[in-house]
Amino acid sequence: EAQVTQNPRYLITVTGKKLTVTCSQNMNHEYMSWYRQDPGLGLRQIYYSMNVEVTDKGDVPEGYKVSRKEKRNFPLILESPSPNQTSLYFCASSPKVMNEQFFGPGTRLTVL
Amino acid sequence: DQQVKQNSPSLSVQEGRISILNCDYTNSMFDYFLWYKKYPAEGPTFLISISSIKDKNEDGRFTVFLNKSAKHLSLHIVPSQPGDSAVYFCAATGLYNFNKFYFGSGTKLNVKP
DSSP states (O other), rough: OOEEEEHHHHHHEEEOEEEEEEEEEEOOOOOOEEEEETTTHHHHHHHEEEETTTEEEOOOTTTEEEOOSSSSSEEEEEOOOOOGGGGEEEEESSSSSOOEEEEEEEEEEEEE | OOSSSSOOOOEETTTOOOOOEEEEEEEETTEEEEEEOOEEEEEEEEEEEEEOSSSSSEEEEEEEEEEETTEEEEEEEEEEEOOOOOEEEEEEEGGTTOOOOOOOOEEEEEEOO
């Protein structure tokens, strides 16, 4: 089944404790992206990747890192999480840039 | 400042009637627009898109209209069904910065049986 998977689905952590949210797609898509969803703000793009080893900042990249070592994986790294990073996170992928994106199920992160 | 705006947080419609969801954008360089639907506890799913060279695109019960001069697009659902109850997001991207996507804040549609 074609899909985007994210892990974990739920995470509660404390300020400053490094964490990684994994994202994987099995559709051989070139473009991958991370978003956060907050009430009243919709989805905001954090980082995106055009292909392996090609990543760039979205609208709200502060406090986040990403890597794209393999085509299928695009992990989101929070080196030192803070409470303002409490949010619902979505990973997405698409064949190319100007295409519809396929979204993962979301990761709800709470930083205490 | 948000470049894509959905000014109606919610909309309630009777089953069988038309649902019209609106979206405004500020950046005239946007030239590709998409609508996504989102159910609770799931990721958004793609619904329909439109390029700026068109002013209308239809797919079954869903039609998207684009008014470039007004920087406005709308999604029409006819007839509305209870299963259409979800949050709808519009999104935009553009050739000048085509790697990035900008989303609105969403409109929650409730279709009453």
